[in-house]
Amino acid sequence: MTQTKFSRAHSEGYQVNHMARLFIRAIQDRIKPLGLSTGTFPVMLALWEKEGQTQRELVRELGVEQATMANTLSRMERDGLVIRRAHEADARVQTVWLTERARGLRDPAIEEATEVNDLATQGMSDQERADFTALMAKVVANLSET
Amino acid sequence: MTQTKFSRAHSEGYQVNHMARLFIRAIQDRIKPLGLSTGTFPVMLALWEKEGQTQRELVRELGVEQATMANTLSRMERDGLVIRRAHEADARVQTVWLTERARGLRDPAIEEATEVNDLATQGMSDQERADFTALMAKVVANLSET
DNA sequence: TATATTTGCATAGCAAGCTATATTGTGAAA
DNA sequence: TTTCACAATATAGCTTGCTATGCAAATATA
Numbered sequence A, B: 001m002t003q004t005k006f007s008r009a010h011s012e013g014y015q016v017n018h019m020a021r022l023f024i025r026a027i028q029d030r031i032k033p034l035g036l037s038t039g040t041f042p043v044m045l046a047l048w049e050k051e052g053q054t055q056r057e058l059v060r061e062l063g064v065e066q067a068t069m070a071n072t073l074s075r076m077e078r079d080g081l082v083i084r085r086a087h088e089a090d091a092r093v094q095t096v097w098l099t100e101r102a103r104g105l106r107d108p109a110i111e112e113a114t115e116v117n118d119l120a121t122q123g124m125s126d127q128e129r130a131d132f133t134a135l136m137a138k139v140v141a142n143l144s145e146t
Numbered sequence C: 001t002a003t004a005t006t007t008g009c010a011t012a013g014c015a016a017g018c019t020a021t022a023t024t025g026t027g028a029a030a
Numbered sequence D: 001t002t003t004c005a006c007a008a009t010a011t012a013g014c015t016t017g018c019t020a021t022g023c024a025a026a027t028a029t030a
Helices: A012-034 A040-049 A055-062 A066-078 A106-120 A126-144 B012-034 B040-049 B055-062 B066-078 B100-104 B106-120 B126-144
Strands: A082-086 A094-098 B082-086 B094-098
Touching: A012 A106, A012 B012, A012 B040, A012 B106, A012 B126, A040 A055, A040 A066, A040 A094, A040 A106, A040 B012, A055 A066, A055 A094, A066 A082, A106 B012, A106 B126, A126 B012, A126 B106, A126 B126, B012 B106, B040 B055, B040 B066, B040 B094, B040 B100, B040 B106, B055 B066, B055 B094, B066 B082, B094 B100
Parallel strands: none
Antiparallel strands: A082 A094, B082 B094
């Protein structure tokens, strides 16, 4: 069959990409005043929960490539958000710690993120919002296999 | 209230970002052999539908910034996918045309994209898939305002 | 113990997004 | 007609993602 019916508006991949760019713009605008960005935010979330994680642990937790994490952490160190300390038992390993300033950013940053999430899901019922999260989890699971 | 309940797994922004990265990886793998990429694919879709569009028209249609489009088109020209021709009535304007090779990529590229969309939505009913698309459209609309 | 493999991180180089700014052509206004 | 504002595109420079590759330390194997 000739595939003349393919349309951007109905391609999940296209929609996801578009939506992701809009999210990035929205959150970027709000957390930039805090000195955060879309690349650093997930790392901060992981570290606000548990400091002292290794780069390898952060990589597994956040699902980015090791090289991406290494570069992100370098920028974060440059910008005074984290400090890398050598692991005492394994000289290959770096543990990652928040600076005092970075610890203080938690509540304001989460507040901005919550606002963006609320804005994005405006007009949805609680049920729809839960469905949306569940459907995304399904897609993530489907695309994560292997 | 202290916002201790914020979790990555339930933040729409976080999920969208994660999902988008997985989509990019999946589609990239499959269209790379065709000489396409995630940045060029949307432009190709727009041009397969209507060649000779101006850069400005593509920008509006695809929702990326003008500078992003200019750079993407330059790479596409370098890689033999498009040709930029001066507009006959307005010397500021460039119209964008597909090369013969690029025209031939349509069906195979759309086939790969369709496969990725199907993989991503595996295990969803038709209704769920329609819901997913509708919910994403809602989010896009919410975040597109102004 | 000596070598080989694996593991953890860093670096190089590219794509694709962004903002800010420069450049050039059009069209309107003085 | 000259100037001024606007429009279309290009360029500079950044972030964030990727793959590929290098290197040093730890561990396993011969």
